[in-house]
Amino acid sequence: MYDTHVHTDFSTDSKMKLEEAMAKATLDNKQLILTEHMDLNYPKPGEFIFDVNEYFKQYSQYRSDDLLLGLELGMTEECLGEGKKIVESHPFDFVLGSIHVVDNLDLYYEAFYKGKVKSEAYGKYLQAMLVCVKNFHFVDSMGHIDYIARYGRYEDKEIYYHEHAEIMDEIFRMLIANDTSIELNTRRFDKKDVIEKLLPIYKRYAELGGKHVTVGSDAHTPEAIGNAERLAKEFAESCKLKIVYYKERKIEYEKV
Numbered sequence: 001m002y003d004t005h006v007h008t009d010f011s012t013d014s015k016m017k018l019e020e021a022m023a024k025a026t027l028d029n030k031q032l033i034l035t036e037h038m039d040l041n042y043p044k045p046g047e048f049i050f051d052v053n054e055y056f057k058q059y060s061q062y063r064s065d066d067l068l069l070g071l072e073l074g075m076t077e078e079c080l081g082e083g084k085k086i087v088e089s090h091p092f093d094f095v096l097g098s099i100h101v102v103d104n105l106d107l108y109y110e111a112f113y114k115g116k117v118k119s120e121a122y123g124k125y126l127q128a129m130l131v132c133v134k135n136f137h138f139v140d141s142m143g144h145i146d147y148i149a150r151y152g153r154y155e156d157k158e159i160y161y162h163e164h165a166e167i168m169d170e171i172f173r174m175l176i177a178n179d180t181s182i183e184l185n186t187r188r189f190d191k192k193d194v195i196e197k198l199l200p201i202y203k204r205y206a207e208l209g210g211k212h213v214t215v216g217s218d219a220h221t222p223e224a225i226g227n228a229e230r231l232a233k234e235f236a237e238s239c240k241l242k243i244v245y246y247k248e249r250k251i252e253y254e255k256v
């Protein structure tokens with residue numbers, strides 16, 4: 001099965017060499033899709049962007065059914081045009097669209113949460129997601145809907161469907177209308193309660209007519225590649241979602 005979310009050292013926050021990633025994938029009998037970070041208007045200039053020409057120059061020779069070349073495009077309204085241009089002018093296999101930055105603040109840092117109660121911070125995050133999902137209809141899959149639950153500065157950081165039902169429904173309806181898949185990001189799958197809390201989100205997506213999930217570990221190290229693959233399969237099955245990946249920007253079904 002493909003791990004559709006992997007960062008090598010073209011990503012600002014990863015030191016993993018392609019050779020290390022490929023060696024681990026071979027060992028575990030997995031296929032990879034690389035998704036290097038491209039956050040075009042990242043608050044610190046020069047970070048979380050990469051030289052796309054250099055990426056294809058260095059990695060094209062390794063491209064095969066075992067290694068596909070994608071990117072993780074950080075979505076903000078301001079970078080819609082530039083993002084679209086980059087995607088259209090390079091032969092990516094897969095485009096994952098993610099929300100990392102809201103109101104010019106990286107959700108990783110405390111500043112975004114300062115002075116906001118949880119419902120306000122998470123509401124703002126989902127509002128930004130909805131706007132981007134409407135506009136970035138060219139992305140193949142929407143990354144880690146639960147991203148904010150990694151970094152929220154609250155006693156309970158989890159994101160719940162029942163607390164944001166209305167806006168999540170809007171996001172899901174938009175994804176479905178645009179034929180955009182949703183990612184099942186397994187980075188937090190080591191905690192059983194996390195899986196249980198995420199289930200209602202994905203079940204609702206399926207209930208509204210969503211059909212496809214891409215499964216990705218968000219690996220920045222070899223050890224993280226293919227994280228919780230079995231749990232992801234069970235998760236998708238219990239939501240009646242089909243696991244897919246993208247090759248040359250076309251949807252492909254996993255044989256599971």
Ligand SMILES: [Zn+2]
Pocket residue numbers: 072098100143144
């Ligand atoms: Zn991400």
Ligand SMILES: [Zn+2]
Pocket residue numbers: 005007035072218
């Ligand atoms: Zn990532």
